[in-house]
Structures are given as structure tokens and as C-alpha cells.
Amino acid sequence: MSASESLKGKLFQNVDLDGHNLPPSPAPSSPRNGRKYALATELVYTESSDQYNASSVPIYQSATFKQTSGGGGGEYDYTRSGNPTRTHLERHLAKIMNARRALVVSSGMGALDVITRLLRPGDEVVTGDDLYGGTNRLLKYLATNGGIVVHHVDTTDPEVVKAALTPKTAMVLLETPTNPLIKIVDVPTIAAHTHSVNPAAVVAVDNTMLSPMLFNPLDAGADIVYESGTKYLSGHHDLMAGVLAVNEPALGDKLYFSINASGCGLSPFDSWLLLRGIKTLGVRMEKQQANAQRIAEFLQHDCGFRVRYPGLKSHPQYDLHWSMARGAGAVLSFETGDVSVSERIVESARLWAISVSFGCVNSLISMPCRMSHASIDAKTRAERNMPEDIIRLCVGIEDVEDLIDDLKRALVQAGAVTVTMNGIRALSAGTPKDAAQESVEQGQQIAADGFKEPEAAGTAPEQ
Structure with missing residues (x-):
């Protein structure tokens, strides 16, 4: 063994230089496809x-390919x-x-x-x-x-x-x-x-x-x-x-x-x-999932909405999902209890584009029963227990605080939440109509003035 080989062995004794014993991949390698890296x-x-x-x-922007013989035979x-x-x-x-x-x-x-x-x-x-x-x-x-x-x-x-x-x-x-x-x-x-x-x-x-x-x-x-x-x-x-x-x-x-x-x-x-x-799927998915997790927790824990997302332990099939998958993805949905409230939320969003589809770098918001699933008739949707008020969020790679702030403003403007000294909470399905209307009017005024977090009790306003 040469001096350089000996030195290399000492410096990299814990490194698999030849790639024979690579660390386990998030998606394990398989002989059938030749994959050897993570x-x-x-x-x-x-x-x-x-x-x-x-x-x-x-x-290869070509419709046809030249052949080397009259009988063809090219790949x-x-x-x-x-x-x-x-x-x-x-x-x-x-x-x-x-x-x-x-x-x-x-x-x-x-x-x-x-x-x-x-x-x-x-x-x-x-x-x-x-x-x-x-x-x-x-x-x-x-x-x-x-x-x-x-x-x-x-x-x-x-x-x-x-x-x-x-x-x-x-x-x-x-x-x-x-x-x-x-x-x-x-x-x-x-x-x-x-x-x-x-x-x-x-x-x-x-x-x-x-x-x-x-x-x-x-x-x-x-x-x-x-x-x-x-x-x-x-x-x-x-x-x-x-x-x-x-x-x-x-x-x-x-x-x-x-x-x-x-x-x-x-x-x-x-x-x-x-x-x-x-090539960028890995970094995009990592960011989108992290954002989706934060947003799901905000909607469920901070606001009190019913949220459907397999990254939340409250999901009834949380264990089953994680027994098969390596992540929760970046699509979630939540219910407001009122179709008109859901419509106002969707239309009040600014950063969240109103669009079908998902998986892109920018965040999207939609009401599936009015858009991506509108081809399924209302009777069938009801038979399949698909709530008409459900809102789908397809989370992108933007700054998550910007996305949450935009949702907060949309929720308040739509009258979907009440603003309290402790934050915002979803209105219950049994909220009286006059209280709900008051919340809508309050939200519209806040939207006009610009959304601000409520000050904590006993805190003096900034001068």
C-alpha cells in the first residue's frame, strides 16, 4: 500500500469511498432499477x-429519424x-x-x-x-x-x-x-x-x-x-x-x-x-410539507376548524398512513360549516390563488365541490359524504408566515372566526345569525384597516 493510500485510509476510515455500503435511503435501493444512492x-x-x-x-425535437438502410431498423x-x-x-x-x-x-x-x-x-x-x-x-x-x-x-x-x-x-x-x-x-x-x-x-x-x-x-x-x-x-x-x-x-x-x-x-x-x-422534487416537497404541517396545526389548534391532513395525529388513519408513506404531502382540507363562509374565505385570499390542481411551488385554494369535483353531481357528493363547504389548500414553497397571515386575514374578512384577546377562533355551526353577521361586518372593517393581532390583556398599545 502506498503512503497516499495509507493516508487516505486513515482520513476516511469511516467513509464508504467505493459505495459498497451506502446508508439506507428514504426510499430503499433495489437491484431491479440500479439505484444506489438516497x-x-x-x-x-x-x-x-x-x-x-x-x-x-x-x-430531440424531431418527428422522424433517418435510417441506415432501406429496411429501417434504427432504434x-x-x-x-x-x-x-x-x-x-x-x-x-x-x-x-x-x-x-x-x-x-x-x-x-x-x-x-x-x-x-x-x-x-x-x-x-x-x-x-x-x-x-x-x-x-x-x-x-x-x-x-x-x-x-x-x-x-x-x-x-x-x-x-x-x-x-x-x-x-x-x-x-x-x-x-x-x-x-x-x-x-x-x-x-x-x-x-x-x-x-x-x-x-x-x-x-x-x-x-x-x-x-x-x-x-x-x-x-x-x-x-x-x-x-x-x-x-x-x-x-x-x-x-x-x-x-x-x-x-x-x-x-x-x-x-x-x-x-x-x-x-x-x-x-x-x-x-x-x-x-x-431534479428539484426533493427540496420542493420538503418545504411544501413543512409549510403544510404548520398551516394544518394553525387551522386546527389555533382556529378550531376540522382539518383533514395525515400529518396531524388527530387524523383517524394517522398510523396506517405512516406505515406506508414517508411523508404527509402538502394537500389538506378543512370545513367551515357554511358554504357561503367558505366562498368568502376563498375569495378573500390574496397570496392563495383560486385554482384547481396542486403540487406547484405556489399555494392554491379552492372549493372542490365547485371546481375540481364539480363534475360529480350534488346527489352523489352527498351520498359520498363530501361536505359542500370543504376548502382545499394546496401548499407551496412561500414563507409560511406570509401564508398564515393571508389565511388569518381571509378568515377574519369572511366572518369565519371571532377575534378575541387570545387570538382567533372558528365560529361554531350553531352561532346565531346576527352574531355571524356582526363577525362578517367586523371582518370587513378589519380587512379595510389591515389585519392586526389582538393585543394581550394588560399590554399598553405601542406609541
Whole structure:
């Protein structure tokens, strides 16, 4: 051993210089995808090589590719079927999603559409009673026009799901946490029940609410994972994309066939944008989760609202969520008890943009029953216990104190809270109308003057 090697060994005796015994990753490494570093590192580390050794993956903005012979035979010929930029993105996604194969399409709903093309007339689908509005719309269309039988059940109870399973069940479609009621689904148990009843049935999990940073449904027994790349994966709401991931090669081939046949593959430029966004997923999610936790605690503990967020120990499925996931995500919802009050809160917000969707760097506020879930009729929403007054918050990366201050002002202006010497508290559902109106008028005056924290008792006002 040379002197330099000996010195290196002494200086770095506790460092794994060769990478043989790396520390455990938040999302464990797997031989099937070649990942060897912590997930936050792998998100950034993209292996690419071209003749110029470009640091960034090139955008192959070409519809066609020249062939070397009359019989073709090149790796790429037409971008609908494949493109080098898209391929690089898909390989990177497979690595971070702990999958053997990943595929990308033009939207999250496009990904679900590709999955449902596995179904045939007469097949049965078991899914939840708290679904994204677009998912509900597509399933309703398939049930009406495609001969598919859809069963909506409470997927938070594995026994209820098990009772709905039959040999005709071809697919079980799950979301966790659900949107917007933030209910948690026991993916491992339901996947086991499904495969015991019908080994050929496909368990598909929408992981958009958590992203690969926080949950790997394939490791929990799912057959297909799909996500809207528009949300956390991209992070900036400047593209539309959908992602699918599988471990079974034959299943991946079937999905690819539908993508190629229908022409819904992601464009080269959007593939490049998504690849760029993925690199910052770790830092964005960390900040968004921290902000969401603070805001959830403010709304529940300081204000007294009923808040739905798996980061709160009051969540009835707190333990189940943390048995599967590595974080709580950055979407939460709360109820005011009054639709008109909720409307005023949403419209009074300034920093919080009124918008559908989630997962971007800026914070969003909405009333799902009026926006993202409006395609579900009021009768069905009532049957599924979806409160009309529910407000959904999709938390971004802004300074959390600014976000809380903006919410305080909106809550006061809307008359949703009373201002006391000890802070602000949510009005109860039984508050008399005249008192509620007085609170609204008080809030409007405070909004006009500018919100100020009430002074503590016995404190002299500042001069």
C-alpha cells in the first residue's frame, strides 16, 4: 500500500469511498432499477451521454429519424413511437419509482385512459367513493358506453373492498390519500385481497398526492402506479404530463402498445421540462410539507376548524398512513360549516390563488365541490359524504408566515372566526345569525384597516 493510500485510509476510515455500503435511503435501493444512492440524490443524478458530453439531456425535437438502410431498423424512427429525450425521462422515472419500466404520456388522465384500455366489456372495476373528479368522469363514461361495471365503495375499509371483489373483478383502482377528503387506503391489504380473489386482476394506484418521494405503491403490492406529472413531479404547472410505472414486462408492453397506437406519448420538449422539474422534487416537497404541517396545526389548534391532513395525529388513519408513506404531502382540507363562509374565505385570499390542481411551488385554494369535483353531481357528493363547504389548500414553497397571515386575514374578512384577546377562533355551526353577521361586518372593517393581532390583556398599545 502506498503512503497516499495509507493516508487516505486513515482520513476516511469511516467513509464508504467505493459505495459498497451506502446508508439506507428514504426510499430503499433495489437491484431491479440500479439505484444506489438516497432518493434525493438519485432525483438529481441523471445519466446521459451524447457525442458532445452535454450536461443537460438534449431535446430531440424531431418527428422522424433517418435510417441506415432501406429496411429501417434504427432504434428510433417516429417520435410517436419513441424519442431519445422521452426514453431518458422514462428510464430516470423507473429508477426513482422503483420500477422495471416507466412510460410517459400527455396528461395524468391520459395515463388513466391507457390503463383502462386493459378492460373489456363485462369487466368489473372496484374503486373508491372519494375520487378525483376527472377519474370519476372517465369511469362513468366507461360504465355508460363501454360495458364496464364500476363499484364505488369505501376503500378505507379493506373488508368492504374484499366483499366487492369477484372473479369478474379485472381492476381495483385506488387513490391515497384521497382527494379532497384525505382518507387513507391500506394498499398492501387490498392488493393481497384482490390477487387472492383474482390473480389476473390489476391493482392500479394513483400516487399523485404523494409522488415517488413519499410512497412507492409498487413495493406495497400494486401492479401499476400512475401519476399526474403536472403536479409534484413537474412542480411549476408549466406542462401537462402523465406517468405510468410497472414491474411486469408483459403489462408494460400492453400499456406501451396503447400509447403508441393512440399517439398520446409525451412530447420531447415536455419530456425535457418534466426531467428538469424532477431534479428539484426533493427540496420542493420538503418545504411544501413543512409549510403544510404548520398551516394544518394553525387551522386546527389555533382556529378550531376540522382539518383533514395525515400529518396531524388527530387524523383517524394517522398510523396506517405512516406505515406506508414517508411523508404527509402538502394537500389538506378543512370545513367551515357554511358554504357561503367558505366562498368568502376563498375569495378573500390574496397570496392563495383560486385554482384547481396542486403540487406547484405556489399555494392554491379552492372549493372542490365547485371546481375540481364539480363534475360529480350534488346527489352523489352527498351520498359520498363530501361536505359542500370543504376548502382545499394546496401548499407551496412561500414563507409560511406570509401564508398564515393571508389565511388569518381571509378568515377574519369572511366572518369565519371571532377575534378575541387570545387570538382567533372558528365560529361554531350553531352561532346565531346576527352574531355571524356582526363577525362578517367586523371582518370587513378589519380587512379595510389591515389585519392586526389582538393585543394581550394588560399590554399598553405601542406609541
